[in-house]
Amino acid sequence: MEKDTIMTRQSKRELIEKLRPRYLKASKKEKGAMLDMVTCAIGCHRKHAISLLGHGYPRRVSRSRKGRIKYHQRVVNALIQIWRVFDCICARRLHPFLPQAINILEQHEELVVDQEVKGLLLQMSESTMERKLAQARANRPRRSPSTTKRNSRLKASIPVRTFSNWDEKRPGFFEVDLVAHCGRTVRGEFIHTLDLVDILTGWSECVAIPNRGQKAVVDVLDRVRMRLPFPMLGLDSDNGSEFLNDHLLRYCTVEQITFTRSRPYKKNDQAHIEQKNGSIVRRWSGYDRYEGPHTARLINQFYDLLRLYVNFFQPSLKLVSKKRIGAKVIRKHDKAMTPYQRLLASHALDKATHQRLHEVYQSLNPAQLRRRLQDLQDQVWKASQDVRVLVRSEMR
16 A cells, blocks of 8 residues: 555544454454555554554543733733823834833833833733734724826926935935825815925924915925924925925925935835825824814824824834745844934934933823823814814805
């Protein structure tokens, strides 16, 4: 009999149980023939076949694991509390930031745990943390329509950015985009969010503007540039007319800012800002329709707090390398760090700016920031509902 290499464990067990009664009653010659058949069939040693046919397979004894639970409920509750304060980030981002998160929360008396719980939190691995947080995750909202309109007249004068154009090893080179808060329709005038992200550090800035006019975009960019802790050296946009216009081109020329654009229909050219549009703007502002000057003021108050929360307390991962093996892509990321930490690690700040940012960081309470952000979220939502009701009553 030829050796069957695809027999399952259950098939082998059934074969032995069927042959065993015959083996026990067989003569010496018959036993030898049956042993030859069994060794060929299940691929085992002859001595092991003698044992199986003489005594059968040992019975399976299921033993329940009764070990001590290391991470008890108090540890899990403390982990979930920290996780919610820092915007429910994934374990891969939270794990390296956890010691700093515990220190800053204890400093502001937002987290009260004993030494045992604190020690267990710091011992917890990334994978264990992911399992403990699995039950607390929420669903993501849906997308909204795009409002990008192309301006072909200035395309020739604004170069397409390639990876050799910018010195991305120092902060100051930004990707910029406009996010529309139009709800389900692009009719009428509604609020937009101008979103910027520095490629090296991930430093993010968001500002609400009442419309996508060219002058409004330039005014907001100038305001953002003045409050940055480092100079703006480059600006890369999509091909929308709110960016490809004479106003912004003239402004960048005067201020000596390198102005480039992405390729049409190639969103990966602006991968950094597209990711921030989802993780910051859409995550916090949602997909509702916002309009009116009062709502815009509330959203800007919200963004003033959000920039502190994101830049000082939201660690992120940066892609270090990517290797393709057949259909599989292996990506390696660096250690999760906040934009503030990456900015300090770049050594691009002067001593005065470094000290000023450190003082701002020490004065911030992330739990209080999150509570204020949630209160402002409710106010923005209520204001948008009031505007909607007013518009409907005027239409009647």
